[in-house]
Amino acid sequence: MKTELISTVFLSEKRKSTLLMLMDGPATIDQIKNSINGTTSAIMAQIKILLEQGLIEQKNDEYRLTHVGQIILKKIKPLIEALNVVEGNKEFWASRDLGAVPDPLLDRIGDLGEVLIHEPDLNHLFEPPRELLVSLKQTKNVCTFYSYFCPTCPNNYAELAKKEVNYNLILTRPVYERLRDEYTEQYNAIVESPTSHLYVCEENIMKPGAISVTDNLLLLSFFNKKGFFDHKKVISFEDSAREWGQDFFLHYKELAEQVT
Structure with missing residues (x-):
């Protein structure tokens, strides 16, 4: 039976x-x-x-x-x-280091639903995916975590701050220090915004490459099992994926120190 x-x-x-x-x-x-x-x-x-x-x-x-x-x-x-999430992109998931994902969220990996694997060409390696940029122009709420430095991101951060989007940003300490020291104008826009909140996460905490949650999108990136960042990202537009991403972000927010 x-x-x-x-x-x-x-x-x-x-x-x-x-x-x-x-x-x-x-x-x-x-x-x-x-x-x-x-x-x-x-x-x-x-x-x-x-x-x-x-x-x-x-x-x-x-x-x-x-x-x-x-x-x-x-x-x-x-x-x-x-199974639907993993089987659709077996090679991608098999090559990711998912150690940064808490066990309760791994149990809910199916919440990601239908996902798109974004793999940029050589001319766009250091640029956020178009889907994220479009979403950032429309959204009223953003939660972002970065453990690597994205050269185009400081301007995106500052633009969100100036628009007074409800914005929560977590950076690892080296990324935070580079933003603070090398992008003073953008950093000031963030810390002076009444709707932006900046946090710093220490380096010794196991972490993903990035998390971005907007009103209609979840973006995730993970280091591969060799510890390298290969610019591949997961994108989902499903509500359950965004809820999953919010919980993932909150996990790191609880481990971070608030700056503003």
């Missing part, structure tokens, strides 16, 4: 997608078909299997999870979501 249920859930994308959809509530065959892009006959074949396994039931024209289906899907959903 254990093997049958595992096979029922995982050996068909249509069955898996149908079960995940029904976690949000009952649905008709047409709604299921529109959601998972299959023909009626193909979906009905999978519905029949789910009915036989006792994972769903039919009431009038709608299908819904049974109590058994609800129990199983609540346990399996985080695994499915984590």
Whole structure:
């Protein structure tokens, strides 16, 4: 029975997608078909299997999870979501040093949802992704953590401060000192802004390359397992990813010292 249920859930994308959809509530065959892009006959074949396994039931024209289906899907959903994140970019995740991510957040890695892996060409290595720059022009709230120095970032920081965006910025001490000593105008704009808050994180704390959370975007970067920063970044526009990113940022905020 254990093997049958595992096979029922995982050996068909249509069955898996149908079960995940029904976690949000009952649905008709047409709604299921529109959601998972299959023909009626193909979906009905999978519905029949789910009915036989006792994972769903039919009431009038709608299908819904049974109590058994609800129990199983609540346990399996985080695994499915984590697999979807990792399987889509296996080589990237396998090469990252994720030691900076607290265990509770690793358990929620599926919250990142559909991600884009940004890999800049040689002409744009030291520039933030276009998606982030567009988001920064529109957002009213930003949380950013950097453990490396980005040459274009001081101007971005200062622009956010001048616009009085609700801005929280954490820098490692070497990055902070370079900003303070070499970019005085931009540094002053940050510390003088009533809506900007600057924090310093010590070097001995294990950390990612960067975290940026705006009103509609999460950006992450990690060092690779050799300890190098290769400029590859994760971008997600999903609400669950932004919540995950906020929690990741707060983890480092609790470890940092506030400057302003």
